[in-house]
Amino acid sequence: MKPYLIAPSILSANFTKLGEEVDNVLAAGADVVHFDVMDNHYVPNLTIGPLVCKALRKHGVTADIDVHLMVQPVDDMIKQFADAGASYISFHPEASQHVDRSLQLIIDSGCKPGLVFNPATPLQHLDHVMHKLHHILLMSVNPGFGGQSFIPQSLEKLKQIRALIDQSGFDIRLEIDGGVKVDNIRAIAEAGADMFVAGSAIYDQADYHEVIQQMRSELALVK
Ligand code: DX5
Ligand code: ZN
Numbered sequence: 001m002k003p004y005l006i007a008p009s010i011l012s013a014n015f016t017k018l019g020e021e022v023d024n025v026l027a028a029g030a031d032v033v034h035f036d037v038m039d040n041h042y043v044p045n046l047t048i049g050p051l052v053c054k055a056l057r058k059h060g061v062t063a064d065i066d067v068h069l070m071v072q073p074v075d076d077m078i079k080q081f082a083d084a085g086a087s088y089i090s091f092h093p094e095a096s097q098h099v100d101r102s103l104q105l106i107i108d109s110g111c112k113p114g115l116v117f118n119p120a121t122p123l124q125h126l127d128h129v130m131h132k133l134h135h136i137l138l139m140s141v142n143p144g145f146g147g148q149s150f151i152p153q154s155l156e157k158l159k160q161i162r163a164l165i166d167q168s169g170f171d172i173r174l175e176i177d178g179g180v181k182v183d184n185i186r187a188i189a190e191a192g193a194d195m196f197v198a199g200s201a202i203y204d205q206a207d208y209h210e211v212i213q214q215m216r217s218e219l220a221l222v223k
Helices: 015-027 050-059 075-083 099-108 154-168 185-190 208-219
Strands: 005-008 032-038 064-070 088-091 112-117 135-139 173-177 195-198
Touching: 005 208, 015 032, 015 050, 015 208, 032 050, 050 064, 050 075, 064 075, 064 112, 075 088, 075 099, 088 135, 099 112, 112 173, 135 154, 154 173, 154 185, 185 195, 185 208
Parallel strands: 005 032, 005 195, 032 064, 064 088, 088 112, 112 135, 135 173, 173 195
Antiparallel strands: none
């Protein structure tokens, strides 16, 4: 199993001081910056684009930026985010006309490709592309908003994906996104996740270091 990575979602950060918020969460022990891109088309919400990613790089953020595209179509955004300094880029397979082409575009842009599954998206989309994936992101809420509750059936789906990854023999991260908290992160890890997006659980607390430490303490107990 790979080392666990904690990826705070900036969706719940204070956008009036985003650079400082990202600096603080990284100084508090976060590993990766999770960057949610919503287009009011694929999902019913509108957030931030490549300019903001570029601004974080210009501000001095050197940590990996994990861009989660909730947009349709996806290919043009892949190019723009790669140019803006993204490290990982993932998209939802049903939002792309040509999944293999979009994954290849991410690879050719020098970024790490991922596929994202909504709670009800079937896993068959993985069938012919496992060899191209750096990560698989399972949504444990329906995409579009922070602060929703973890859907319990996601644990079973995580186990299924974990088994597929292990059977494939490929070195693929399994990321979970939505409703991750201190009190469920251990069960989520035990179901097979090794990368944890948490927005409201971290940014809604006054002390980022404390909550990240609590998450790591829970992860240390994983069997
Ligand atoms: C939802 C986003 C998530 C969201 C998670 O569409 O993909 O990354 O910010 O927020 P929490 O951790 O608050 O559920
Ligand atoms: Zn996300």
